[in-house]
Amino acid sequence: RNLLDMDTFSKSDPVVVLFVQGSGSSEWKEFGRTEVIDNTLNPDFVRKFVLDYYFEEKQNLRFDPLGSHDAVLGAQDFLGQAFVALGEVIGSQRGRLERALTGVPGKRCGTILLLAEELSNCRDIVTMQLCANKLDKKDFFGKSDPFLVFYRSNEDGTFTICHKTEVVKNTLNPVWQPFTIPVRALCNGDYDRTVKIDVYDWDRDGSHDFIGEFATSYRELSRAQSQFTVYEVGQGARAGGRGAPHTGADPPLRPQVLNPRKKCKKKKYVNSGTVTLLSFSVESEFTFVDYIRGGTQLNFTVAIDFTASNGMPSQPTSLHYASPYQLSAYALALKAVGEIIQDYDSDKLFPAYGFGAKLPPDGKISHQFPLNNNADNPSCAGIEGVLESYLQSLRTVQLYGPTNFAPVINQVAGAAAQVTDGSQYHVLLIITDGVISDMLQTKEAIVTASALPMSIIIVGVGPAEFEAMEELDGDEVRVSSRGRYAERDIVQFVPFRDYVDDSGNQVLSMARLAKDVLAEIPEQLLSYMKTRDIKPRRADP
Numbered sequence: 182r183n184l185l186d187m188d189t190f191s192k193s194d195p196v197v198v199l200f201v202q203g204s205g206s207s208e209w210k211e212f213g214r215t216e217v218i219d220n221t222l223n224p225d226f227v228r229k230f231v232l233d234y235y236f237e238e239k240q241n242l243r244f245d246p247l248g249s250h251d252a253v254l255g256a257q258d259f260l261g262q263a264f265v266a267l268g269e270v271i272g273s274q275r276g277r278l279e280r281a282l283t284g285v286p287g288k289r290c291g292t293i294l295l296l297a298e299e300l301s302n303c304r305d306i307v308t309m310q311l312c313a314n315k316l317d318k319k320d321f322f323g324k325s326d327p328f329l330v331f332y333r334s335n336e337d338g339t340f341t342i343c344h345k346t347e348v349v350k351n352t353l354n355p356v357w358q359p360f361t362i363p364v365r366a367l368c369n370g371d372y373d374r375t376v377k378i379d380v381y382d383w384d385r386d387g388s389h390d391f392i393g394e395f396a397t398s399y400r401e402l403s404r405a406q407s408q409f410t411v412y413e414v415g416q417g418a419r420a421g422g423r424g425a426p427h428t429g430a431d432p433p434l435r436p437q438v439l440n441p442r443k444k445c446k447k448k449k450y451v452n453s454g455t456v457t458l459l460s461f462s463v464e465s466e467f468t469f470v471d472y473i474r475g476g477t478q479l480n481f482t483v484a485i486d487f488t489a490s491n492g493m494p495s496q497p498t499s500l501h502y503a504s505p506y507q508l509s510a511y512a513l514a515l516k517a518v519g520e521i522i523q524d525y526d527s528d529k530l531f532p533a534y535g536f537g538a539k540l541p542p543d544g545k546i547s548h549q550f551p552l553n554n555n556a557d558n559p560s561c562a563g564i565e566g567v568l569e570s571y572l573q574s575l576r577t578v579q580l581y582g583p584t585n586f587a588p589v590i591n592q593v594a595g596a597a598a599q600v601t602d603g604s605q606y607h608v609l610l611i612i613t614d615g616v617i618s619d620m621l622q623t624k625e626a627i628v629t630a631s632a633l634p635m636s637i638i639i640v641g642v643g644p645a646e647f648e649a650m651e652e653l654d655g656d657e658v659r660v661s662s663r664g665r666y667a668e669r670d671i672v673q674f675v676p677f678r679d680y681v682d683d684s685g686n687q688v689l690s691m692a693r694l695a696k697d698v699l700a701e702i703p704e705q706l707l708s709y710m711k712t713r714d715i716k717p718r719r720a721d722p
Contacts, residue, residue, distance in 0.1 A: 183291035184222045185260045187248055192220045195246050195260060199230050202241040205689035209243055236469060237699035239521055240267035244293055261290030268524035270297040276474050299470040303370035309461045310359040316454035317392050318353060326383040327355045333368060334375040343367055348383040372400040393453035405461045467717055469703035472710060475717035479525040479606055483567055484589040485511055486613040487538035488582040494575045500614050500643050501575055507687060510642040510677055512568055514612050517691035518638060519564040521699060522608055530560040533567045534589050538578040546581055548588040583618035586611060590626040597633040603715035606706050607635035614643040624662040627653060631667035636705045638698045639674040650674040669708045673701050
């Protein structure tokens with residue numbers, strides 16, 4: 182909007198060049214260009230850029246509008262530039278972000294409007310139930326033990342198995358349990374692609390007897406959602422033939438089960454039974470981006486270890502020591518995680534606490550003191566505000582102990598419990614150097630928090646052994662307390678030393694750390710929404 186006019190006899194002919202920056206790198210690489218739009222200062226570009234999106238990475242983008250007849254940046258047709266992270270666009274209201282263009286001294290360069298949407302990759306999930314009637318009898322001493330095998334057809338004409346039902350014993354009229362399958366697994370998103378279904382009689386030795394087969398498609402199956410429309414599938418069903426729809430009081434979709442071998446041998450062969458589709462329903466599998474676009478906010482809280490085991494902050498050996506040339510491990514971990522999460526928090530206000538210190542003036546030990554020294558409002562403005570308050574606290578409190586996590590976990594859990602409708606999700610970052618002192622209380626706090634919209638990231642700094650922390654990370658064994666198990670795995674623990682770049686590149690170290698500790702957040706958020714049956718809010722048009 183309102184681009185610079187660089188042409189003498191007409192308006193500019195703008196094109197926008199997109200540059201991307203590799204993770205942990207400062208180098209910009211051209212990703213692509215829009216089309217050229219002639220003679221306008223307010224172009225609406227049609228060409229889209231398709232980017233892979235990773236929540237856990239800082240994906241920096243640069244947009245350079247320039248004149249179409251000069252592709253050399255910095256020349257007279259350079260119209261400005263805008264820097265933005267992909268997460269900023271996605272985290273903006275309705276995935277729409279307007280950013281001022283800069284770069285031409287002394288001139289207003291206008292603005293660029295960015296819109297992001299997630300490409301749908303056939304995310305629907307189907308639940309269906311089938312039964313059969315009058316199947317062929319295959320067992321000598323009893324009836325058949327039938328089961329169904331579903332096959333998806335491939336581009337080359339072959340078939341790939343995509344589902345098996347359970348076996349229903351000793352019946353020619355089985356009713357199978359409802360089952361769920363992704364649409365992409367059933368037909369790869371092609372609604373008219375043939376779906377072949379074989380009917381077998383189960384045998385203990387694995388040599389299952391073939392009863393018959395029929396063919397349909399996702400589109401045909403989906404029509405059974407309407408109780409008024411039914412489809413007759415005639416003898417051409419095996420070849421994928423489709424009957425004409427009609428309305429009436431007929432039963433639901435009943436493809437005939439055909440056995441080609443019998444059809445060849447017996448002139449009077451009709452079928453080997455029928456299969457009835459009892460129910461068919463479709464649900465969308467929502468993604469993390471769906472919830473963010475629907476308005477879900479990520480609320481970031483940080484808690485920093487101020488125990489004496491960190492060493493005197495003024496000494497270079499201390500884990501809190503910040504030299505004029507580089508940040509401390511605590512500050513690096515905070516920036517690595519916070520700078521990504523802040524893109525998904527509209528107010529950019531982050532509560533920040535310390536634990537394990539003696540506070541002035543009376544030397545009282547606290548395990549959840551506000552870093553900004555404001556108990557009524559512990560929020561800091563942006564990640565830089567958190568860093569500033571952290572460094573100020575180092576100068577005023579006395580490092581002491583012990584290392585207790587439960588108080589600050591309970592503090593954030595209390596805030597998370599206030600809003601459980603899916604519009605708020607809390608992420609607590611705990612940065613610590615040592616072995617936890619209140620393991621039992623922390624486990625209890627985690628079990629309680631697992632029922633709330635929150636996740637916990639624990640970053641261990643320094644050379645200590647962190648075996649106890651692994652117990653809190655429920656990847657292998659779900660955390661439990663007094664017979665209660667955590668509803669969800671909400672804790673991610675990593676030792677910071679595993680991500681430190683050998684060459685001393687702090688940007689690369691932060692990128693590596695963030696990528697690992699944040700990777701589970703989208704799935705943890707989705708698990709909460711799913712267990713509470715919370716669907717994304719529809720974004721305003």
